[in-house]
Amino acid sequence: MRIISINVGKPKTVNIDGRLMTTGIDKTPVAGPIAVGKQNLAGDGQADLIHHGGEDKAICAYPSEHFTYWEERYGRPFAAGAFGENWTLSGLTEDDACLGDIYAAGTALVQVSQPRQPCSKLAFKHQLSDLPKAVCQTGKSGFYFRVLQEGIVEPGAPLVLVERGAGALSIAYINQIYYHERDNAAALEQIANHPALSASWREAFQKRLSERTRP
Known part of the structure; x- marks a missing residue:
């Protein structure tokens, strides 16, 4: 398991179909x-800080294995x-990454916090209107890490599993429950109730549970 590319970018304003x-x-x-x-990588940033970024979603990760699909x-x-x-x-997909898993990467320690749920900006980026929905429905979502220990990481760095998350709930399993x-x-x-779940996804699951109990 390793990080084959580290990618950063600051928010910018773009013109997409006149918008x-x-x-x-x-x-x-x-x-x-x-x-x-704790918030992100050096040189990186998010435009919509309500739905992106923050300590629960400091690092967005995506498996290169999905590119062929x-x-x-x-x-x-x-x-x-x-x-x-x-x-x-490379070498770590949603089937293997579990909620709460702690990985060493360079001198940093990171923890899996939730699946990635893409917004419409992914569709605009590629001009593929169905891409965000396809990402969710196929389970090829990627996932987020929170940073437990700040550090330095470089491209090619191995990801070393330090501790398996409680219950070994894979990101693939969480996607299956959430979407299907x-x-x-x-x-x-x-x-x-998982202690490592991000605050936003905890709220979403609790809301769904409360809706089930309403008369």
């Missing part, structure tokens, strides 16, 4: 070591940073 939009989804690979902070589906190339991710990974088994109350409760 001005400020977004930080365009990320550029960096060549050398980069600082990993998207290339075949859409007939175009996908490369590092294509999904607005900070870390393009919305009425699985036991699973919803299990995920909602």
Whole structure:
């Protein structure tokens, strides 16, 4: 397991079909070591701080293994940073990454906090209106890390599993429950109560549970 590309970018305003939009989804690979902070990577930023960024979502990661699938589906190339991710990974997918897993990367320690849920800006980036929905429905979502210990990481750095998250709930499993088994109350409760789940996703799962109990 390793980080094959580190990608950063500050928000910028772009014209998309006559519509001005400020977004930080365009990320550029960096060549050398980069600082990993509690909020984000050095040189990185997000435009919509309500839905992106923050300590629970400091680093967006995406498995490079999915690029072939998207290339075949859409007939175009996908490369590092294509999904607005900070870390393009090799050897770690949603099937293997579990909520609460702690990984060492360079001198930093990071923890899996939630699946990635893309917004419409991913569709605008690629001019593919169905891409965000396809990412969710296929489970090829990527995921977020929170930073437990700040440090320095460089491209090619290995990801070393330090501690498996409680219950070994994979990101693939959480996606399955969230998008396809919305009425699985036991699973919803299990995920909602997980200590490593991000605040926003905890709220979403708790809301779904409360809706089930209403008369």
